[in-house]
Amino acid sequence: MILPGRVRERAEELAGDLPAYVYDLAALDAHAADVRRALADVEVYYAVKANPDPALLRTLAPHVDGFEVSSGGEAAHVREVLPGARLAFGGPGKTDAELAVPVHRLHVESPGELRRLIAAGRPADVLLRVNLDVPVDGASLAMGGGATPFGMDPGGIAECLASLRGQGHVRPRGFHAHLASGLHAPELLRLAGAVVEFAREHGTHGEHRGHGAREVNVGGGMAVPYRRPDERFDWDAYGKGLAALRAPGETLRVEPGRALTAYCGWYLTRVLDVKRVHGEVFAVVTGGTHHLRTPAAKGHDQPFAVLPTGNGRGADDEPVTVVGQLCTPKDVFARRVVTTVRPGDVVAFGMAGAYAWTISHHDFLMHPRPGFHYLT
Structure with a gap:
């Protein structure tokens, strides 16, 4: 993987104070603008x-219309960092206290959640989250396309639309769907088309006319190919x-997430030991997946670059x-990647x-937490 010059310079400066995260805010700003x-x-x-991360939220703020949160804690955090930001609140397990959080849009996940919201008597602008039975082949994660805990099938949507009649404080504004993650533009556009078609049919036609489907949130899920770190989603x-x-x-x-911020972050470590066990070479680095869980969670090799700052016996190509x-x-972090590495390398x-x-x-094993550094 190619290491940008500014990140390389900071990595060399931090070589004795690792592990650490480095966020390239200038790169994030440029990417978000694109x-x-x-x-x-x-x-x-x-x-x-x-x-x-507050610095990332502030960098993104000029380029986005709002922020999607999935807990009361996230909502309070964004409010503290960006007091005037628009919030959309999603997630399948909202408490009564979370349903009371004042937000721009609340994504309703079930008829039961809507009944609790209506019973509370508080005003709210809502999108109904739909889980359509459509193919999501090739997705890295599927939140829809069949039986999952996320959103509602058309029967659940019909039940919600019936509950909304005869009351005025919970205002339906349209529909929300986040059906899958890890898809490229053509696949996401196909899903978006299915969601928009459903929203138009159920929000503006037939017995539900007037419930409003003028807003349609088609979610996120843009592909971020870790095996091809130079590749970008076709925005x-x-x-x-x-x-x-x-x-x-x-x-x-x-609602993009990973596809906006993944590329701006670097996790820097230092090689402690290079050892050979039963014919395999292992480089043991400071820190671990208790700091960067992504490769263990997704089952991939995290792309990396080696800065040859060490010496001694190691592995050569x-x-x-x-x-x-x-x-x-x-x-x-990564398995059987061909590289050259020595103790002391970053x-x-x-x-x-x-x-x-x-x-x-x-907190597993109670190792020190990493430092956090920002390039502006």
């Missing part, structure tokens, strides 16, 4: 679950496809498995800007 241009009039809400094609899909007067909204300090065979793991630090089991 995405904003490509999506034009499509609204963009950043999925905070991908990375809630231009996606934006053009959504523009063709949107009818006059409709609001289309997307041969397959190496890079592991952390944890007492578990699952503490693996290893920079790329694509560590999303679903990395905040999803990791920080």
Whole structure:
């Protein structure tokens, strides 16, 4: 993997103070601006679950229309960092207290959740989350397309629409769907088309006319190929496809997370030992998957670059498995990657800007936490 010059310089400066995260805010700003241009009039809400780091939120704020949160804690966090930000609140297990959080849009996950919301008597603007029975082949994660805990089938949607009649404080604004993750632009556009068609049919026609489907949130799920770190999601094609899909007067909204922030983050470690066991070479580095859980969670090799700052006996242009300090065979960053590495070298793991630090089991074995550094 190619290490940008600015990140390399910071890595060399931090060589004696690792592990650490480095976030390239200038690169994030440029990438978010490109995405904003490509999506034009499509609204963009950043999925905070991908990375809630305050510096990243502030960098993204000028380029997005709002932020999607999935807990009361995330909502409070974004409110503290960006007091005036628009919030959309999603997630399948909202408590009564979370249903009371004032947000721009609340994504209703079930008829039961809607009944609790109506009974509370508080005003709310809602999108009904639909789980359509459509193919999601090739997805890395499927939240829809069949029986999952996320959203409602058409029967659940019909039940919600019936509950909404005769009351005025819970205001239906349209539909939401996040059916799958890890898909490229053509596949996501196909799903978006199915969701928009459903929303138009159920929100503006027949017995449910007037319930409103002028807003359709088609979710996130843009592919981030860790095996090809130089490849990017085709935002231009996606934006053009959504523009063709949107009818006059409709609001289309997307919720990217990983595809916005993954590329700006680097997790830096230092090689402690290079050892050979039963013919296999292992490089043991500071830190581990308790800091960067992504490769263990997704079952992939985290892309990395080696800065040759060490010396001594190591491995020369041969397959190496890079592991952390944890007492578990699952503490693996990358398996049998051909590289050259020696004790004392710095290893920079790329694509560590999303679903990395905040999803990791920080307190396992009680190692020190990493530092956090920002390039502006």
